[in-house]
Amino acid sequence: MRRENRRSKAPSSSAASALVSGRVPLVMAFLSCLAWLYVAGRLWQDAQTRAILSGLLEKRRSGSVPKALSVEDKLRNLGCKAIGRKIVEAEMDLTKAKSEGYLWGNRTAAVDSDKKQKLLAVIGVYTGFGSRRKRNVFRGSWMPRGDALKKLEEKGVVIRFVIGRSANRGDSLDRNIDDENRQTKDFLLLESHEEAAEELPSKAKFFFSATVETWDAEFYVKVEDNINLDLAGLIEMLEGRRGSQGLYMGCMKSGVVINEKWQQWYEPDWWKFGDSKT
Structure with missing residues (x-):
């Protein structure tokens, strides 16, 4: 039995050795192909490089090689020189405008101090969404309205009711104020302020910021809507x-x-x- 097993194993080992010996030529052939491709690629690159160099040499001999661009030439080609001139001109115009008294935003420009003086005062009357009756009382008493309000502004006194926006932007409270303002044109709407009793400190900040940005005046006055203002006396004092x-x-x-x-x-x-x- 042992002899038969040995005889049966002998053919299998010879077949395995034959298979291994058959793979070696294939591997060698594959490696040879890779080496050939690498050498061919390098030769092609060298040929391209020689062609480029020979072309540059021909251009140099013929005098058609482009000259090295200076910094000024590069800026001119990119259009930076023209942009630089425009920036300088804009800075000169801005300096001139500032020297003549131009003020940013919607503020009054004091170009000619004799003809256009600063406003005397901007008076802001604090009001709320539920105070329309008080506003109507003011418009019929110490506060001018319509053309009289415009004439007062021409004399240097601006009066506006000051109010913020509702917590629910665009609701009926905001719409009612917008409708009233379209009719009377005597509101200063603080778009960034939410109208609420607990937000009164921030309302003062937004009010003074908005008035200073909008009007150039000597005085900025804050008035509550529960008083009757002696407007003539206030103007005389200011x-x-x-x-x-x-x-x-x-x-x-x-x-x-x-x-x-x-x-x-x-x-x-x-x-x-x-x-x-007390």
């Missing part, structure tokens, strides 16, 4: 202080500090004034 630098004027209520919400002069921070509330 006229006497025209040209003052860094002037701030304000007043506070004197007397008892009200801490009941339902009363007219309620002070939310009444506790800051001490126990006596």
Whole structure:
């Protein structure tokens, strides 16, 4: 039995050796092909390089080789020289405009101080969405309206009701204010401010920023909508202080500090004034 097994294994080992010996020539042939392709590629690249060099030599001999461009030539070709001149001209125009008193935005240009003086005052009357009746009372009392309001502006005094936008942009509250403003044209709309009782400090910031950006005036005045303003007296007082630098004027209520919400002069921070509330 052992002899038969040995005899049966002998043919299989000889077949395996024959298979291995048959693969070797194939591998060698494949490697030879790769080497041939590599050599052929390098020869082709060398031929292309020689052709390019010979072409450059011919151009140099004939004098047609392009000269090296200077920085000025490169800028001229790119159009940067023309752009640079335009920038310089714009800077000169801007400097000239500033020297003549031009102001950015919609502010009044003081080109001729004799003919176009600064406004005396911009008066902002704080108002709310539910205060239309108060606004109508003001328009019929101390605050001019229509053509009278325009004539007052020509004399240097601008008056506007100041209000922000609703928390729900574009709702009926905003639409009512827009409709009223189209009729009266006496609103200053603070587009970036949300009208709410707790946002009054930010309303003051937006109000003064908007007025300074829109009008060039000597004074910017903030007025509440629960008072009757002596407009003639205010104008007379401001006229006497025209040209003052860094002037701030304000007043506070004197007397008892009200801490009941339902009363007219309620002070939310009444506790800051001490126990006596005065």
